[in-house]
Amino acid sequence: MEVTIHETTTIFPSNSPFKENHVLPLSYLDTDRNLDVTFRYFRVYSNQNNEPDPFTLITSALADALIPFYPFTGCLQRNSAEDGRVKLHCNLGSGVPVVRATVDSTLESVNYLDDPDESFSEQLVLNPDPNEAMDHPMMLQITMFKCGGYVLGSAVHNMLCDGLGASEFFNWVAELTRGSNKTRSDTEWNRVGLLGPREPPFVDFPxxxxxxxxxxxxxxxxxxxxxxxxxxxxxxxxxxxxxxxxxxxxxxxxxxxxxxxxxxxxxxxxxxxxxxxxxxxxxxxxxxxxxxxxxxxxxxxxxxxxxxxxxxxxxxxxxxxxxxxxxxxxxxxxxxxxxxxxxxxxxxxxxxxxxxxxxxxxxxxxxxxxxxxxxxxxxxxxxxxxxxxxxxxxxxxxxxxxxxxxxxxxxxxxxxxxxxxxxxxxxxxxxxxxxxxxxxxxx
Structure with a gap:
């Protein structure tokens, strides 16, 4: 069974969230070397409401969600001149790549991917190489199945957020998809201010x-x-x-x-x-x-x-x-x-x-x-x-x-x-x- 890739679209914030390029620092918890990896997973949807085009529905909401969560459009760069830590560069005109794909079979035929065959499931989520993952710390794929259901595959660099942070973002996209007209003003980036080292640093654990x-x-x-x-x-x-x-x-x-x-x-x-x-x-x-x-x-x-x-x-x-x-x-x-x-x-x-x-x-x-x-x-x-x-x-x-x-x-x-x-x-x-x-x- 094969996944057919049709196109890759870059989704930009629906309104520009900033006026000039800038750099956002990451905390030492973000730049932990164990987190220098892209986390890949998928969600399976039966599409019970028979939405004819989930790709357009989700990407439209994604564009609005990227206003308060615009750091997902940035690129990670390692600072070679200092200690090799990573910072997030946010540039005008950047966005999140989203792939549209299809499969000529039903979700039922693959048991709703409850325990998926690895050779098939690997086709449902993008797998960027290390350089591509730094350039695009979030990459998505929406794969439509013959039954009308679909799979949302996510590849998110772990330095940007943990599982709870990613869920916060996707739940906001979902809320907008369901028709919410709310705005978000409570997203907090202050990573160094909240989780920065003390001066002087003091380690009281072995x-x-x-x-x-x-x-x-x-x-x-x-x-x-x-x-x-x-x-x-x-x-x-x-x-x-x-x-x-x-x-x-x-x-x-x-x-x-x-x-x-x-x-x-x-x-x-x-x-x-x-x-x-x-x-x-x-x-x-x-x-x-x-x-x-x-x-x-x-x-x-x-x-x-x-x-x-x-x-x-x-x-x-x-x-x-x-x-x-x-x-x-x-x-x-x-x-x-x-x-x-x-x-x-x-x-x-x-x-x-x-x-x-x-x-x-x-x-x-x-x-x-x-x-x-x-x-x-x-x-x-x-x-x-x-x-x-x-x-x-x-x-x-x-x-x-x-x-x-x-x-x-x-x-x-x-x-x-x-x-x-x-x-x-x-x-x-x-x-x-x-x-x-x-x-x-x-x-």
């Missing part, structure tokens, strides 16, 4: 024990071999029984993210046969919008998450009972304070030129169930399916996503989909470990 300083190391060019994906349906009742088992063993209550994250991390490392003395990391993001003192303003749409880590050796991780791993993840959340974030920003300020990363054997985890991806409604309901294609995330080449179920399957309303990327040679071993969880054989 980041040096967790992070690697090596300017020649790229977290997304590690020789881990081919990486594939596997999906599992997670049933709430099964997960409740698993958490009850952990409570019985430890006396502690755990969230689904803590409990399931601990199990998956251990299973991935075990099946990947990582040497026993190798350090392995569990990495995830914490939303800091309300953690900061003072809290970030409501309209702030930049990267407002801080990376959190749990670190063990491979042997320690494999030997520990699962509830102790869950406890380590649970306790790591307590580090997420205003002082932790300020220290992390200051650590970036002091060490940025040295090349900061999580190093090798990082497993990235992210929860997409509640960050607004599924609420983007262009007039005929929210997306049936939301699916990420990015294998590079959080300094990890093998991320794990907690995703909402596709709404087309009404029998799967209590639970969620688990999407795991991992090296192909570890796939069978990992599936065997997951069978233990699904079969409730925890010991």
């Amino acid at each position: 980041f040096g024990d967790l992070l690697t300083l090596d300017k020649d190391f790229s977290p997304y060019l590690q020789p881990v071999g081919p990486v594939g994906k596997v999906c599992f349906d997670m049933d709430d009742a099964m997960l409740d029984r698993f958490k009850a088992y952990l409570l019985e063993k430890s006396g502690s209550r755990f969230t689904t993210f803590e409990a399931l994250g601990a199990f998956i991390w251990q299973a991935k490392v075990k099946s990947s046969k990582i040497p026993s003395n190798e350090k392995v990391k569990f990495a995830y993001l914490m939303n800091i919008r309300k953690l900061m003192n003072p809290p970030l303003p409501k309209g702030y749409w930049g990267n407002a998450c801080t990376q959190m880590y749990v670190q063990l050796t491979s042997k320690e991780l494999q030997d520990l009972p699962i509830w102790e791993i869950a406890e380590l993840i649970k306790k790591s959340k307590y580090n997420a304070t205003n002082e932790y974030v300020r220290s992390y920003i200051d650590f970036q300020k002091i060490n940025y030129e040295k090349g900061i990363s999580g190093g090798t054997e990082v497993s990235g985890f992210t929860d997409w169930r509640h960050i607004g991806h599924s609420t983007v409604d262009f007039g005929s309901g929210g997306p049936i399916t939301v699916f990420p294609l990015s294998k590079n995330f959080l300094g990890s080449m093998e991320p794990c996503y907690f995703l909402p179920f596709s709404s087309v399957d009404k029998e799967k309303m209590r639970g969620f989909k688990l999407l795991v990327y991992l090296r192909e040679y570890a796939m069978e071993g990992f599936k065997e470990e997951m069978e233990k969880l699904c079969g409730e054989k925890y010991a």
Whole structure:
């Protein structure tokens, strides 16, 4: 099955949001080297209202949305004369490229892309090379299917915003598409003022024990071999029984993210046969919008998450009972304070030129169930399916996503989909470990 590309149109703001070229600085959270990557994902729409031309409908609203969110039309440029950090250059006459495409089949024939074939799904989202991604930090594709449904594919450079920031933008586009005549005056860019380093910088957390300083190391060019994906349906009742088992063993209550994250991390490392003395990391993001003192303003749409880590050796991780791993993840959340974030920003300020990363054997985890991806409604309901294609995330080449179920399957309303990327040679071993969880054989 092939996608046919018909045209690429550049969408400009419907009214010029500025009168002269200018440069916008990014925060140290934005320019974190782990975020130097384009994040790619798609949303699937059934188009129940039979809108004849979703492309025109969405791009018309996009032009209006780009007035308050005009930085999406800018280009990212690295400052080679200083420390190599990136700034956003906003130039008159710039816009967002949007591709119009079609597929000669129905969404039903591909199961609404609930667990898509990679060779097909890769055609639904643009995949810019590094230079193109800097020139166009947002690129979109709208692909119409024979049934009248469509897919909105998004490629957004992670330095511009996090998942919540992107959802804020797309929900605004959707609101305009539905006929809203509101205007936005609350979008907030002040990234350096709100999340800039202190003077003098002061680091009050042992980041040096967790992070690697090596300017020649790229977290997304590690020789881990081919990486594939596997999906599992997670049933709430099964997960409740698993958490009850952990409570019985430890006396502690755990969230689904803590409990399931601990199990998956251990299973991935075990099946990947990582040497026993190798350090392995569990990495995830914490939303800091309300953690900061003072809290970030409501309209702030930049990267407002801080990376959190749990670190063990491979042997320690494999030997520990699962509830102790869950406890380590649970306790790591307590580090997420205003002082932790300020220290992390200051650590970036002091060490940025040295090349900061999580190093090798990082497993990235992210929860997409509640960050607004599924609420983007262009007039005929929210997306049936939301699916990420990015294998590079959080300094990890093998991320794990907690995703909402596709709404087309009404029998799967209590639970969620688990999407795991991992090296192909570890796939069978990992599936065997997951069978233990699904079969409730925890010991």
